[in-house]
Amino acid sequence: MTPDDSTTDEHYEAIVVGAGAAGLMATLRLGELGRQALLLEKNRKPGVKILISGGTRCNITHDCDERGIIAAFGSAGKFLHSPLAALGPREVVKLFEAEGVRTYVEEGTGKVFPVSERALDVARALVARLNRSGATMALDEPVAEIARAGEGFRLVTSKRTLTCDKLLITTGGKSYPGCGTTGDGYAWLAALGHTIRPPRPALVPLTSDEVWVRELTGIALPDVLVRVVDPELAKTEKPSRARRRGLAPGVLIERRTALLFTHFGLSGPAALDVSRAVTGAKDPRRLRLHVDCLPDVSANELDERLRTASTSEGSRRVMTIFEGYFPRRVAEAIFTQAEVPYERRFAELSKKERPALISAAKALEMKVTGSRGFPKAEVTAGGVALNEVDSRTMQSKLVPNLYLAGEILDFDGFIGGYNFQAAFSTAWLSAKSMAE
Structure with missing residues (x-):
């Protein structure tokens, strides 16, 4: 979609596409690290998938150490060593409790939930911290096109044309498509040269x-x-x-x-x-x-x-x-x-x-x-091939200054908060790397 001719280009140090768990976490961290960051979301509200997760309770992580998270992802788990070192399950719990979201561990399952049993509190906590960080979020603004522009990127949205030095894609997979997770990021990344492992339903x-x-x-x-x-x-x-x-x-x-x-x-x-x-x-x-x-x-x-x-x-x-x-x-x-x-x-x-x-x-x-199928799947298996992403930084090995985090990557873990943890950890590490 081409923006109106009268719209002038706006430039940001960092742009994040997709305001789910990974996008919100990465953007708030970019703001806290002093970067001029913009988060773009096609829905009218952020964190839509967060709001319905765990039966609207939101299982934010699992009560285990980093090794327990890694084991839940099978052979792909080794990719998560660096992200989890940057932000582990204990740190995630501390982060939310610092925002007033008290948590508890469900007996017999190890799942970590907010005491309020409200996923809305989780989403609101992320948005509140993002708003304090100095970063900007634009809702109801779908991205239509992404292309290289010199060392950075040019994005065409439904409202304007944007450029940025560094770009993070956190658009998720194809699970729960009613939430807006319709696989938009796959086409952009394939056009930029990335291999997309065939997406398929998981936790379904x-x-x-x-x-x-x-x-x-x-x-x-x-x-x-x-x-x-x-x-x-x-x-x-x-x-x-x-x-x-x-x-x-x-x-x-x-x-x-x-x-x-x-x-x-x-x-x-x-x-x-x-x-x-x-x-x-x-x-x-x-x-x-x-x-x-x-x-x-x-x-x-x-x-x-x-x-x-x-x-x-x-x-x-x-x-x-x-x-x-x-x-x-x-x-x-x-x-x-x-x-x-x-x-x-x-x-x-x-x-x-x-x-x-x-x-x-x-x-x-x-x-x-x-x-x-995808309408009933909690996560997506498949996605961007892990061997094309540097797990130490979350930067693409093929496209400089392009970063990826969350469910768009080719990993999926067991039920129990593991996938949210992976989204938070990869997002946190990507923000740290982008700010350097």
Whole structure:
């Protein structure tokens, strides 16, 4: 979009595009470091995605050290060493509490929330600090074009033409597109020479057409181990290679936490955390989810309990043991998959039925068809290739004076505040580097 001819160019030392978590954090820091900085946002208000995150509670970080954050990002985690050294999870908590946003750690999850349970307080704190910093924010001003201009950049917005010495892109990915995160930054960065790894949904509910899964709608299992298995890979992968990955042959990812059955398939932290492997598969329908419903009970322990009951409690129904572990309908699903009648008594349990029940309880299997896509995804996997960005400064290795931070980069972490932490840390480091 071309601005009106009467509009004169305005110049800034630094311009940040995208007023999400990363953009707000970077801009306020640039202002505090004495730089003439402008933050551009196409929405009419900043931090839109912050406002809906965590069910409008905003899980700002995780109660762990830097190593815990890095581990949540898998192989991409090593990219975050320098950003986390610049601003770690403890510093993020201190930053918000200094702005009057008291926090607490949710028991059992490690998630850090504002005591007020209001994401609005988080967004307001960032905006308030930005306003005090001396930086400027322009809302309802989408960027239409970005191009090199000498050693700096020229930006055309819906209202004017701008130039800057240094540019930071924090436009996020494509998750929750209703918030304005529609992948605008990918085209600009590709035009500037960057490689864009195909964006795909992450932290997204999974879909399944299994009838029995839908029949369990509303049931939550608080502690299960979920594995995404590629049956073809399981046949061909060498155990030594799988061990190097830290997983069994054919297992793409595994996560132990809570799982929720829904009318479309699976949700809850476990499903969301393993979803990156499903959306990254060429053919998600060939994958299988294996749910270990009893992660604290080994197969041998369960086998011994069934054997003992068969000799001492022969008249009891086998179902009673499983009903002691989880809801009746989940127990029925296990029996159905094991092909054992619900009313089977211990004295009647055959040699084939006992291992079948153990197998179903330790690896309740279901087909997946895919995910609910970007509209329901909390974050985006894929984005700008990490090997094209200097993690020590967040500056592009291809384009001098161009910086990147947050979700536009090719990393995505587990649910639990990890992704907000990565956004805050990469933004803080980018601002420090731009101010030097």
